Amino acid sequence: MAATALSPAPLIERDHALTLLRGMLLIRRFEEKAAELYSAGNIHGFLHLYIGQEAIAVGALQALTPDDAIVATYREHGHALARGIPAGAVMAEMYGKASGCSRGHGGSMHLFDAGRRFYGGYAIVGGGLPIAVGLALADTLEQRARVTACFFGDGAVAEGEFHESLNLAALWKLPVLFLCENNRYAMGTALERHQSQTDLRAKAQSYNVPAEQVDGMDVLAVQEATRRAVDAVRHGGGPQFIEFLTYRFRAHSMYDPDLYRAKEEIARWKERDPISTFQARLREAGVVTEADVAQAEQEVATEIVAAVAFAEAAPWEPVENLLKDVCTGAPR
Amino acid sequence: MTRITYRDAVRSALREALASDSRVFLMGEDVGRYGGAYAVSRGLLEEFGPERIRDTPLSESAFLGAGIGAALGGMRPIVEVMTVNFSLLALDQVVNNAATLRHMSGGQLSVPLVVRMATGAGRQLAAQHSHSLEGWYAHIPGIRVLTPATVADAYGMLLAALREPDPVFIFEHALLYPVEGDFDPASGVADIAHAAVRRAGTEATVIAYGGSVGKALQAADQLAAAGVEVEVLDLRTLRPLDDETILTSVRKTRRAVIVDEAWRTGSLAAEVSARITEGAFYDLDAPVARVCSAEVPIPYAKHLEDAALPQPAGIVTTVRELLGTTRG
Numbered sequence: 268m269a270a271t272a273l274s275p276a277p278l279i280e281r282d283h284a285l286t287l288l289r290g291m292l293l294i295r296r297f298e299e300k301a302a303e304l305y306s307a308g309n310i311h312g313f314l315h316l317y318i319g320q321e322a323i324a325v326g327a328l329q330a331l332t333p334d335d336a337i338v339a340t341y342r343e344h345g346h347a348l349a350r351g352i353p354a355g356a357v358m359a360e361m362y363g364k365a366s367g368c369s370r371g372h373g374g375s376m377h378l379f380d381a382g383r384r385f386y387g388g389y390a391i392v393g394g395g396l397p398i399a400v401g402l403a404l405a406d407t408l409e410q411r412a413r414v415t416a417c418f419f420g421d422g423a424v425a426e427g428e429f430h431e432s433l434n435l436a437a438l439w440k441l442p443v444l445f446l447c448e449n450n451r452y453a454m455g456t457a458l459e460r461h462q463s464q465t466d467l468r469a470k471a472q473s474y475n476v477p478a479e480q481v482d483g484m485d486v487l488a489v490q491e492a493t494r495r496a497v498d499a500v501r502h503g504g505g506p507q508f509i510e511f512l513t514y515r516f517r518a519h520s521m522y523d524p525d526l527y528r529a530k531e532e533i534a535r536w537k538e539r540d541p542i543s544t545f546q547a548r549l550r551e552a553g554v555v556t557e558a559d560v561a562q563a564e565q566e567v568a569t570e571i572v573a574a575v576a577f578a579e580a581a582p583w584e585p586v587e588n589l590l591k592d593v594c595t596g597a598p599r
Numbered sequence: 600m601t602r603i604t605y606r607d608a609v610r611s612a613l614r615e616a617l618a619s620d621s622r623v624f625l626m627g628e629d630v631g632r633y634g635g636a637y638a639v640s641r642g643l644l645e646e647f648g649p650e651r652i653r654d655t656p657l658s659e660s661a662f663l664g665a666g667i668g669a670a671l672g673g674m675r676p677i678v679e680v681m682t683v684n685f686s687l688l689a690l691d692q693v694v695n696n697a698a699t700l701r702h703m704s705g706g707q708l709s710v711p712l713v714v715r716m717a718t719g720a721g722r723q724l725a726a727q728h729s730h731s732l733e734g735w736y737a738h739i740p741g742i743r744v745l746t747p748a749t750v751a752d753a754y755g756m757l758l759a760a761l762r763e764p765d766p767v768f769i770f771e772h773a774l775l776y777p778v779e780g781d782f783d784p785a786s787g788v789a790d791i792a793h794a795a796v797r798r799a800g801t802e803a804t805v806i807a808y809g810g811s812v813g814k815a816l817q818a819a820d821q822l823a824a825a826g827v828e829v830e831v832l833d834l835r836t837l838r839p840l841d842d843e844t845i846l847t848s849v850r851k852t853r854r855a856v857i858v859d860e861a862w863r864t865g866s867l868a869a870e871v872s873a874r875i876t877e878g879a880f881y882d883l884d885a886p887v888a889r890v891c892s893a894e895v896p897i898p899y900a901k902h903l904e905d906a907a908l909p910q911p912a913g914i915v916t917t918v919r920e921l922l923g924t925t926r927g
């Protein structure tokens with residue numbers, strides 16, 4: 268297949284372009300549906316939407332192999348879907364059903380899939396970073412050339428666990444890829460109001476962790492930067508840090524009235540929507556047609572209808588199982 | 600049978616585990632070059648090398664969490680937290696990650712992690728270095744909590760902990776490290792499901808664990824000299840508690856005194872007391888009594904520290920009071 272030049276991004280093939288586009292569309296439409304189902308009372312608890320940040324999960328996970336591990340946050344539907352956890356299993360989890368990817372024990376914030384080495388959503392900000400360091404330590408001790416990718420937000424950078432984990436990973440040269448999704452807010456607190464140093468790379472660099480800043484609204488840029496970083500990590504270079512500049516289009520969670528941001532600011536970022544800008548670029552460069560996009564939308568819609576049907580039909584975990592899996596032995 | 604110290608018993612178990620399973624490694628502050636703050640791991644760095652005896656920075660949360668991650672990654676990490684006092688900086692990893700991952704993942708993940716730490720008071724280290732917080736840990740579903748009181752348990756419980764597919768927390772009372780006891784090198788893995796009767800008796804059950812077991816036995820000696828035979832029960836495992844052994848003893852003696860170096864309010868002693876009243880209320884001849892630490896930050900001066908902690912004399916007095924309530 269002919270490769271087409273996309274300025275300023277590198278060459279991209281039609282099939283791969285469609286994979287990326289479809290991946291982002293799946294997250295976007297899945298979450299729009301989830302928000303609707305939340306309002307309808309089918310999904311409960313906290314629901315943190317990823318809309319606006321799709322290019323990061325989709326682009327970054329392109330750079331990983333099935334053998335690599337992923338640690339994410341409570342805003343992790345996108346990462347779970349991009350990793351290939353079936354949309355039905357994720358939706359069923361949000362419904363709290365036994366067919367959910369965590370048997371309904373975790374909900375939206377705690378998606379797990381051991382087989383896909385998706386080590387979960389962590390809802391204590393910063394809490395996943397030490398886990399990622401440990402997964403990488405196990406690989407180092409067992410001399411496996413695997414990478415652990417750890418996603419977190421700009422807010423986590425203020426936590427002690429961020430600093431402890433970067434120091435430890437760098438000190439021990441562990442194969443961790445620290446991926447910071449800087450969406451400029453920790454709940455309602457803007458970056459300038461929670462960081463004395465707003466260039467987050469500087470923090471990683473102070474631990475001797477090579478750090479890069481990347482446009483998180485450009486899926487190709489995300490993919491390329493992550494590939495380079497993964498390559499360095501996999502070849503024994505120790506941890507790497509990437510700061511993705513991004514923005515969440517929706518409120519922090521479904522509870523958030525979003526009173527702390529100017530409407531104009533949100534509108535300005537929406538002009539850089541990672542999906543519509545990518546589509547436009549692909550169309551302009553002649554890589555995909557309008558019909559391709561329509562077909563991708565159609566496929567995604569079908570997948571989501573099936574996911575919701577799966578979740579609706581899925582069984583509940585029997586209450587008799589409540590204490591099962593607290594410990595392996597008989598719970599007391 | 601030989602006599603070795605509690606410290607040597609822990610070290611022997613570490614050595615055996617490291618030698619027999621390549622997935623086992625030890626990490627913590629000063630476990631390597633320094634030899635362990637309590638000299639437990641002295642010599643292990645030379646024997647097993649820096650990959651498996653890993654000195655960590657002062658980052659309790661990161662290295663305990665890394666222990667969880669390494670366990671998820673198939674290893675059998677042993678994390679040494681220097682003392683329980685510093686474990687508070689890692690409590691998030693314990694409560695939110697180690698304890699939850701199996702259940703929260705719907706049974707997909709297993710965290711075979713062993714965490715050891717020194718606990719307790721009695722060395723004039725003042726308020727910030729004298730905590731007994733193992734009862735807090737015993738509050739948490741998803742982990743196991745062991746408190747070896749003897750040389751044999753110091754050895755066998757560590758080996759048993761390494762066989763568990765779930766996180767196990769071992770609390771070693773700092774005053775026990777130099778204490779000698781009988782040790783059978785062939786004893787192997789200890790039972791961690793049951794409490795143990797350390798001294799049989801008939802008139803009351805003194806229930807203790809960890810550093811308080813020795814004090815309970817001293818009190819029992821003094822009482823025996825006065826003709827009062829009390830049973831001394833060593834809880835050994837604080838989570839899950841062995842209700843059966845506790846209730847069997849109390850039903851027999853009809854009186855219970857619980858000794859706990861932690862503060863009384865909301866303590867493990869309170870939990871044991873509640874279980875006794877739930878399970879053996881009509882067998883009791885007297886209210887359950889507790890001997891705990893005074894509700895005060897543990898002070899430095901020796902006479903004040905002694906007064907704050909449970910002592911054999913206080914246990915003796917409490918037993919006598921209990922007997923008095925029925926004997927007039």
Ligand SMILES: Cc1ncc(C[n+]2csc(CCOP(=O)(O)OP(=O)(O)O)c2C)c(N)n1
Pocket residue numbers: 342390391392393419420421422423424450452453454519
């Ligand atoms: C330790 C901790 N403190 C506070 C919270 C409440 N909280 C949840 S998300 C959040 C903001 C986190 O911001 P960031 O890391 O930038 O991630 P984002 O939500 O933007 O994806 C806060 C304060 C928490 N979950 N954990």
Ligand SMILES: [Mg+2]
Pocket residue numbers: 420421422448449450451452453454
């Ligand atoms: Mg943020």
